[in-house]
Amino acid sequence: MKNPNERLRGLKSLTGPFQAFDTSRLPENPGELFLQWLNLAIENEVKEPHAMTLSTVDADGYPDARVLILKDVVGDAFYFATGSESRKGQQLKGNPHVALTFYWPQLGRQVRIRGTAIDMGKEMGRQIFGSDR
Ligand SMILES: Cc1cc2nc3c(=O)[nH]c(=O)nc-3n(C[C@H](O)[C@H](O)[C@H](O)COP(=O)(O)O)c2cc1C
Structure with missing residues (x-):
């Protein structure tokens, strides 16, 4: 079996060519730019x-992170669904400051978002997301 550490050192990242990003033609709202980029990611067959x-x-000030599915983007609000009793649900009750990170290798693009999470309630979860996870 090949040595995984040797293989790790040989792995490439950010191998283009990538489409240029024209910062002189930005939409008003960052959410709109995100949706344009998401369209591009879908067209370029980025997986998930x-x-x-x-x-x-x-509660001790340590960061935690996990993967979630983005459910909706409205203006500059990014929606996700999760259980309020989960570990992240408890953490968000204590400190609503969050960051979201996307990475789309086929585009060579990463999206980083910082914000404040708001609990929209179980009913919203049921109506819009088909579950109250
Ligand atoms: C691809 C993928 C998508 C996921 N989507 C969700 C999701 O939308 N909501 C969710 O609560 N957990 C989702 N999970 C599970 C979370 O990553 C996590 O393991 C779980 O929510 C428990 O996290 P916590 O202990 O920090 O609360 C997903 C995991 C993966 C790998």
């Missing part, structure tokens, strides 16, 4: 482009 890392902070 809606999978994102949600980072939270625990």
Whole structure:
């Protein structure tokens, strides 16, 4: 069997060519730019482009992170569904500051978002997401 550490050192990252990003033609709203980029990710067959890392902070001030599915983007609000009793749910009750991270290798693009999480309630979870996870 090949040595995985040797293989790790040989792995490439950010291998282009990639489409240029024209910063002189930005939409008003960052959410709109995100949706344009998401479209590009889907067109370039990025696998699960809606999978994102949600980072939270625990009661001791330590960061925590896990992958979630993005459910909706409205204006500059990014929606996800999860259980309020989960570890992340508890962390968000104590400290609503969050970060979201996406990485789309085929585009060579990473999206980093920082914000404040708001609990929209179980009813919203049921109506829009088909579950109250
Ligand atoms: C691709 C993928 C998608 C996921 N989507 C969700 C999701 O939308 N909501 C969720 O609560 N957990 C989702 N999970 C599970 C979380 O990553 C996590 O393991 C779980 O929610 C428990 O996290 P916690 O202990 O920090 O609360 C997903 C995991 C993967 C790998």
